[in-house]
Amino acid sequence: MRRELAVVPASGGMDSCVTVALAAREYSLALLHLNYGQRTETRELQAFNDIADFCQAEHRLVISMEHLASIGGSSLTDRSIPVSLAALRSKGIPTSYVPFRNANSLSAAVSWAEVPEASAVSIGAAEEDSSGYPDCRREFYRAFQEVVRVGTKPTSGITILTPVIGMQKDEIVRTGIALGAPLHLSWSCYQREDIGRAICDSCALRLRGFQRAGVEDPVQYEQRPLYT
């Protein structure tokens, strides 16, 4: 029997890498990557394609959302705003927050999902370790599911899945390893494309996750501060 299709937005980072691996257990994969003028786009796109190849994704689509760059308001897209350094316990919203990015990402994913009648969109948002992004929280996805229910064709029936939303990064690492997810192909650094600097929020969360899981992160870094 032909498997159902899931659209998975994938940045190429660790969380989406594991989300792809989780989706691959049940669905044929339609992987979606957004280019929105982020600093490390070239490296992220490479990670996306490497992961798509590894997982033998049936479909892939790379979307340009350069309006998120022209709008600015984030250190990921505006070179004049510095990337927040690791602040793992901060409750504020870091400069890397791209305004409402995940709504843009999900909207594109649902548009794509409606055409081939995919049954799910699975996104790798993680709430507890999410650096404080408002669009990484459970309530955002719950609300978005309702938008999808009322805003698509009645026959579409697309479910928004957030399989890692309740996981800490160490659990994401352990899950990825258990599934054989290609974590060695993922990329998380917000600052560099050749080697992780290990000092941005994203690197710090990732490294701490590997450290807490007791596993060495296969990605190369300039340094490996102890974040546990």
Next chain:
Amino acid sequence: MRRELAVVPASGGMDSCVTVALAAREYSLALLHLNYGQRTETRELQAFNDIADFCQAEHRLVISMEHLASIGGSSLTDRSIPVSLAALRSKGIPTSYVPFRNANSLSAAVSWAEVPEASAVSIGAAEEDSSGYPDCRREFYRAFQEVVRVGTKPTSGITILTPVIGMQKDEIVRTGIALGAPLHLSWSCYQREDIGRAICDSCALRLRGFQRAGVEDPVQYEQRPLYT
């Protein structure tokens, strides 16, 4: 006192033209146009710019959302799907439905609104005369408001406004005329860019609106069938 800012997604059609005029009474205007590879994009963009000039919009942004074209699934973006002819009483979803387009549009509008701290996004969706698009209904915008509330910075406080959602097209025409909205600069035909064919859904709804309002539509058409 400086007026608050509203982002208004504007296709260049009649409904968004009147929505711009309504917003201009209270807000400074940030007008947003989406190019998504639709058949009549050149003409729509001209209408958008003409309306923005006429209303002296403070900001304007034209966004390319070509993924909606590459995704397809609509007669507006896929030349192999014929544009639905006027079917004013049909309850089905016409071929011109662009999957989840208004969620993409609203997401971009909210991203833009967050950066300069706009207080509203006002969109010209009309429910009753909407050709049956699921993303033109009140419940879609109510659900999206909740996504905005939980998915943006707590300080953003962006309100989604749908000032014409309950209006029939004739009321939109009358409102536009009362406000001096530049209806002569708007463009609605889904098929042609030089002169309205007057046989697509969009032309038929527009013409019927003018006819019911007892006003001559200032736009040129090949023919003017009686749609009342």
